[in-house]
Amino acid sequence: MTDHVHDLRSVREATDRLLTAVAKLDNAALAEESHLPGWTRGHILAHLARNADALVNVFEGRPMYESGTARDTDIERDAGRLLEEHLADLRDSTARFMATTEHDQDWSRTVELRNGVTDLAANVPFRRWIEVDLHHVDLNIGYELSDLPDEFTAREIDFLADRWSGRPEVPPVALVATDGRTRRTGSAGDPAVTVSGTPAELLAWLAGRGDKGASLTTSGGPLPELPPL
Numbered sequence: 001m002t003d004h005v006h007d008l009r010s011v012r013e014a015t016d017r018l019l020t021a022v023a024k025l026d027n028a029a030l031a032e033e034s035h036l037p038g039w040t041r042g043h044i045l046a047h048l049a050r051n052a053d054a055l056v057n058v059f060e061g062r063p064m065y066e067s068g069t070a071r072d073t074d075i076e077r078d079a080g081r082l083l084e085e086h087l088a089d090l091r092d093s094t095a096r097f098m099a100t101t102e103h104d105q106d107w108s109r110t111v112e113l114r115n116g117v118t119d120l121a122a123n124v125p126f127r128r129w130i131e132v133d134l135h136h137v138d139l140n141i142g143y144e145l146s147d148l149p150d151e152f153t154a155r156e157i158d159f160l161a162d163r164w165s166g167r168p169e170v171p172p173v174a175l176v177a178t179d180g181r182t183r184r185t186g187s188a189g190d191p192a193v194t195v196s197g198t199p200a201e202l203l204a205w206l207a208g209r210g211d212k213g214a215s216l217t218t219s220g221g222p223l224p225e226l227p228p229l
Contacts, residue, residue: 004107007125008098010152014132015094018048019087021141027083035138035209039079044135045086046078051131052093055124058111059100065114101125130156134207145200145210153199154181160206161185164226171224177202186224193221 022045030042039047050071054064065071078089107122119127133152136143145153157175164170164185174191175183178198184191185206195202197216205213206226213223 002120002122002126004101004122004125007129008101010149011125011129011132012094012098014129014136015090017143018132018136018139019090021136021143022083022090022139023087025083025141029141030083030086031080033140035140039138041139041141042079042081042086043075044138045090046075046081048131048135049078049086049089049093050074052090052097052128055128056096056100058113058124059103059105059121061111064112068114097128126155126159130159134209137209145204146198148200148203150199153203154179157181157183157199157203157206160203164206167227170226171221173224175202191220193224194219195223 025041030045031040033039034041034044036044054071058064078086081089105121107120109121110118111121111124112118113127129152133148134156137145137148148156157177161175161183162185166187168187170186171193172189172191173184173186174194175185176194176196177183178196181199195205195213195216195218197205201210201213201215204210205216205223208226208229216223
């Protein structure tokens, strides 16, 4: 089983790293565009705070979000706040999330996330780590995919390769990283396409970030187009 204690510690470290970086911004910077189309930096911070509260709901057996519309409305409502309000909200919502994980619970139980997705409770801390660290990159404030911890990058590549496995719209693909690790993703069958690059470059393609695979090397065919996350 996933080491949720380790992952919770990593969530705290990633959150501290993000808060330290964001505290150096000003209110005007929060209104500027992020790397995510249509979202300012304020939208990302609002999303991170509300996602922490949503994961509290997951642990306590409630729907993650009241609805997709309510989720989007809350983010839009909070996006334009002042820097200090964003920082306080993210600190407080993170504290609520961490406090919930300290309760006695069955970490091997299945919990329900958005859109009917289910997972083990023990995997939720890593999902939160994904939110914090990838969205730190999305803020466009100097933290890049290549700056992510090596462990995070390797595990997120595993996570996304598994996510795209068995998808009929994605051809069978072999992933070859410069760190020597190989993986496969896409639909069943022997991979006809091999995609090679650094771990950060592979993550960029799988997660739809950065140059989205432009720096990767492919053989056996063109770089497949992945569905949106």
